Amino acid sequence: MTALLLAVLLSADGGAARERLVSSEVSAGVGFLGAAYTMNGARWGDALLTPTVTARGVFAGFTVDGGAYLAGPLTPGGVALSVDAALRVGWTGRRWSLVGGVNLQWTPGAKPATSLLPTVRLDVDFGPVGLAVGVFDHLGLVPVHLDAKLGRFSLGWVAPIGLLAAADLELPDGFGLRLTGFAFKLGNAETAMLSLAGTWGPR
Amino acid sequence: MSRLASLSLCLGLLACTERPGLDAADPSLATLGTGLPKGFLMGTATAAHQIEGGLDNDWTDWEAGSFPDGTPHVKHGDRSGLADDSWNRFDDDLALMKQLGATSYRFSVEWSRLEPERGAWNAAAMERYKEWVRKLRAAGIEPMVTLFHFTLPKWVAAQGGFESRQTMDDFADFSARVASELGDGVDLWCTINEPNVYAVEGWLEGIFPPGKKDDTKTQTLVLANLLEAHGLAAARIRAADTVDADGDGRATLISVAHHVRLFQPASNSTLDTYIAAVTDDYFNESTPRALVTGRILLDIPGTITVDKRIEGLAGSVDYLGINYYSRYIVRADLGAAALSQQYTLPGRPTSDLGWDLYPDGMYLSLMRFAAWGVPVYVTENGIADAKGELRVKYLKQHVAAVERAVADGADVRAYLHWSLLDNFEWADGFEPRFGLFAVDYGNGRARTATPAVETFRAIADHVPR
Numbered sequence: 001m002t003a004l005l006l007a008v009l010l011s012a013d014g015g016a017a018r019e020r021l022v023s024s025e026v027s028a029g030v031g032f033l034g035a036a037y038t039m040n041g042a043r044w045g046d047a048l049l050t051p052t053v054t055a056r057g058v059f060a061g062f063t064v065d066g067g068a069y070l071a072g073p074l075t076p077g078g079v080a081l082s083v084d085a086a087l088r089v090g091w092t093g094r095r096w097s098l099v100g101g102v103n104l105q106w107t108p109g110a111k112p113a114t115s116l117l118p119t120v121r122l123d124v125d126f127g128p129v130g131l132a133v134g135v136f137d138h139l140g141l142v143p144v145h146l147d148a149k150l151g152r153f154s155l156g157w158v159a160p161i162g163l164l165a166a167a168d169l170e171l172p173d174g175f176g177l178r179l180t181g182f183a184f185k186l187g188n189a190e191t192a193m194l195s196l197a198g199t200w201g202p203r
Numbered sequence: 204m205s206r207l208a209s210l211s212l213c214l215g216l217l218a219c220t221e222r223p224g225l226d227a228a229d230p231s232l233a234t235l236g237t238g239l240p241k242g243f244l245m246g247t248a249t250a251a252h253q254i255e256g257g258l259d260n261d262w263t264d265w266e267a268g269s270f271p272d273g274t275p276h277v278k279h280g281d282r283s284g285l286a287d288d289s290w291n292r293f294d295d296d297l298a299l300m301k302q303l304g305a306t307s308y309r310f311s312v313e314w315s316r317l318e319p320e321r322g323a324w325n326a327a328a329m330e331r332y333k334e335w336v337r338k339l340r341a342a343g344i345e346p347m348v349t350l351f352h353f354t355l356p357k358w359v360a361a362q363g364g365f366e367s368r369q370t371m372d373d374f375a376d377f378s379a380r381v382a383s384e385l386g387d388g389v390d391l392w393c394t395i396n397e398p399n400v401y402a403v404e405g406w407l408e409g410i411f412p413p414g415k416k417d418d419t420k421t422q423t424l425v426l427a428n429l430l431e432a433h434g435l436a437a438a439r440i441r442a443a444d445t446v447d448a449d450g451d452g453r454a455t456l457i458s459v460a461h462h463v464r465l466f467q468p469a470s471n472s473t474l475d476t477y478i479a480a481v482t483d484d485y486f487n488e489s490t491p492r493a494l495v496t497g498r499i500l501l502d503i504p505g506t507i508t509v510d511k512r513i514e515g516l517a518g519s520v521d522y523l524g525i526n527y528y529s530r531y532i533v534r535a536d537l538g539a540a541a542l543s544q545q546y547t548l549p550g551r552p553t554s555d556l557g558w559d560l561y562p563d564g565m566y567l568s569l570m571r572f573a574a575w576g577v578p579v580y581v582t583e584n585g586i587a588d589a590k591g592e593l594r595v596k597y598l599k600q601h602v603a604a605v606e607r608a609v610a611d612g613a614d615v616r617a618y619l620h621w622s623l624l625d626n627f628e629w630a631d632g633f634e635p636r637f638g639l640f641a642v643d644y645g646n647g648r649a650r651t652a653t654p655a656v657e658t659f660r661a662i663a664d665h666v667p668r
Contacts, residue, residue, distance in 0.1 A: 035471045041575075048471050071470070073471075075219050078222070079475075082471060115534070140473070186473065187504075
């Protein structure tokens with residue numbers, strides 16, 4: 001899926017994309033994910049390494065984005081290895097972008113082995129500040145978030161209790177680096193992630 | 204502020220749980236038990252309906268019935284019947300305990316036998332239980348008496364069992380009566396066995412009476428009633444039993460036997476983790492929270508929330524009884540009444556009932572529940588193993604887990620193996636074999652030692668006196 005997106009992306013019109021709120025892009029990186037739940041005086045959890053690829057293509061407004069990651073446990077005896085993939089489609093205008101689709105997770109040995117979640121993301125530009133809201137965004141990991149973007153930085157709230165932050169660093173020739181981190185608590189469940197990805201896209 | 208604290212805890216998530224890896228170990232028997240504290244109780248556990256025989260209660264009615272598709276309520280249509288005939292063979296069973304070198308025995312008194320009709324007490328039956336207590340003490344075996352182990356007199360079941368608040372009062376009256384009769388020989392009391400299992404099997408799974416299925420609202424109300432009933436009973440037991448039978452300065456040590464399971468999310472997904480947390484809080488955490496703090500908080504998101512403080516419930520336990528057997532993998536399934544599918548990982552060693560043999564779960568559970576600040580007693584731990592090939596290693600690994608928890612600071616004071624004998628295993632009938640001693644039901648219920656008897660004996664001999 002990512003390869004397909006990349007192929008399509010390379011054929012996209014970069015000039016057209018720049019006139020819209022978001023543009024075509026591919027990224028590859030690695031994250032460090034912690035997932036746990038808590039009880040009185042204790043926490044049971046696992047740490048996982050998550051190599052990730054994502055891609056987004058914008059074609060005269062029509063938008064396709066998706067990605068996949070492998071969640072590999074760093075210690076034995078805990079959660080199983082799993083593969084997550086997401087595919088969303090939508091539309092991008094000059095001041096807004098809306099995509100929706102599904103996250104599919106495959107966990108070998110689990111019963112059932114696959115699970116499906118809906119996902120949606122809306123980005124809106126308000127001049128100097130942009131807002132983004134997402135449901136099961138970030139490849140299904142973040143249940144609900146609302147964040148503000150100022151230049152290359154964004155900071156947001158994850159429901160019901162949590163934070164999300166990201167920073168982009170531009171490099172020559174369309175390349176860049178993106179650092180993303182989030183941590184949230186949902187009931188007694190806690191998830192935290194820190195990831196670094198290399199990006200490339202027409203500017 | 205607490206939210207900020209919670210959030211800061213999230214930032215510490217990038218460390219994972221330390222699992223001691225006990226399932227890969229085969230502990231040496233040469234020293235096993237030496238790491239347990241002085242005075243640690245090594246014993247066995249049973250329940251009246253599963254071994255006594257000759258009972259007439261709500262379960263014997265249930266055993267005679269079948270599900271709408273014609274399948275009998277109990278596997279193979281088994282009936283408890285004479286069970287192990289332990290009602291008439293206590294001296295034989297006591298001899299088995301001595302053979303084990305046991306220092307404690309947990310058994311239940313049968314409400315339907317002692318009070319078959321409201322207010323009509325069976326003095327002869329009470330006298331027999333008194334005799335058992337006297338004989339146990341004479342043998343140096345500390346009795347632990349369970350007051351409710353899944354079975355009700357028919358007159359109690361007819362009034363709605365623990366769906367009815369009347370039953371809470373009746374149970375408290377029954378507990379007080381037994382405490383006044385047996386209190387001069389009994390200090391260790393267990394009011395209710397596995398309130399969570401009783402509620403789940405009777406109202407979610409529908410395999411215990413009253414056989415209701417997917418009724419998670421009533422299940423939750425019943426669980427709340429059981430916790431409240433424990434509080435009422437505990438107060439009455441303390442008032443009725445003022446005799447310190449073993450001279451340790453305490454006339455009563457009271458708890459429930461809390462069935463705990465290790466719930467592990469199937470994957471890293473937020474939903475699997477969240478549902479595992481919800482399941483854990485409901486099944487594992489709600490009981491000690493209620494017994495220690497007095498707050499009954501039971502939450503099934505989207506279905507029912509019970510949140511109330513019960514006067515007299517806080518501090519109603521002097522120890523926390525833990526029944527630990529296995530680990531369950533939790534895969535979120537929001538369409539299911541339990542909100543998940545639960546299963547054993549493929550490829551794992553399992554008991555005859557398909558339960559994951561996971562001694563790390565014993566260690567993690569002990570460390571976790573010790574944090575509530577009351578001593579922990581392992582009131583049940585055992586394995587269905589008809590061939591007797593797995594029990595020796597299982598026993599060693601789980602006692603090693605107890606030793607490890609003690610070494611890491613947990614205040615654990617007893618290990619009671621389930622069970623002394625093969626017995627009637629509820630909906631699974633007589634097929635699962637949990638006994639350290641096998642029972643030959645086709646040959647006069649003859650008792651035969653399994654290889655684990657010598658293992659148990661060696662461990663018991665190593666406990667510091």
